[in-house]
Amino acid sequence: MIAFRELQSLVNQMQRSGLSRLEINGADYAIRMSCQPGSPRPAAAPEPEPVAAVEIPPAQVAVTAPMPGRLWLQDPLSGKNVGPVSGPVEAGCLLALVQAGPLCLPVRAPQDGILASIDVTQGQAVEYDQPLMQLDIKEQDHAQHRP
Template identity: 35%
Template sequence: MLAGLRRHARHLVAELAGPLRRVRLRSGDTVLEVEWHGAAPAEVEPVAARPARPPAVAEPPGRYAVRSPIVGTFYRAPEPGAAPFVAVGELVRPGQVIGIVEAMKLMNEVTADRGGRVAEVLAADGQPVEYDQPLVALDMA
């Protein structure tokens, strides 16, 4: 885990402009804080004002959302032009891959925790997703 955070920090520092004063990373509930030298207080948004994760939305009874395990780019298929992992109306088994989230050039498979029928694909192919964002809605079988 620590090696992954270090790798992310090195990549982040390489991409950011200006001399950094502080970088703060946390793995549990993922917090990342960056501060530059000479930044005026009005230019820096307080960390407490930003939610760590998207607000939870109540799921209808009998419906379950497969959520993103990380921040990244969501892909519905294993490669461009290929058939998607799942489509609306298909049955999904527990542990079945429903998509991929790319983060830092790593392809992370997203699997269903439970079985069910795909009711709706909630995230667009090739679009950025947040941690814990619903990707696919399943009607419980």
């Protein structure tokens, strides 16, 4: 079978070369085309108007707990924040600590972004892989981070 695009191409070639008739026979089809030599081509569709650039809203990436335990956003002795509470963060930036017994594991930013929200509170018990915070990231950065 011959594709429609191939037929369109054949018609255009016929018009350019001045042919008025073309016949094609295949194993299970036959095509007979006739056109006026030098006949004008159909008018091309008007070009679409340019579309204004659309700003893509940032995607969000969840920062999750590396293990079950107690979450520390602030040092329990000094009261100072372990990490930033808002604003831009870089990949690997320390955001919090999760304590299980005497062991504390860092909670780090998985990539550059803006700390959009903290979904837990100081001293809260958390489970493995529980979302703790949300980072706003650019869409192209998000595509690179997908597993």
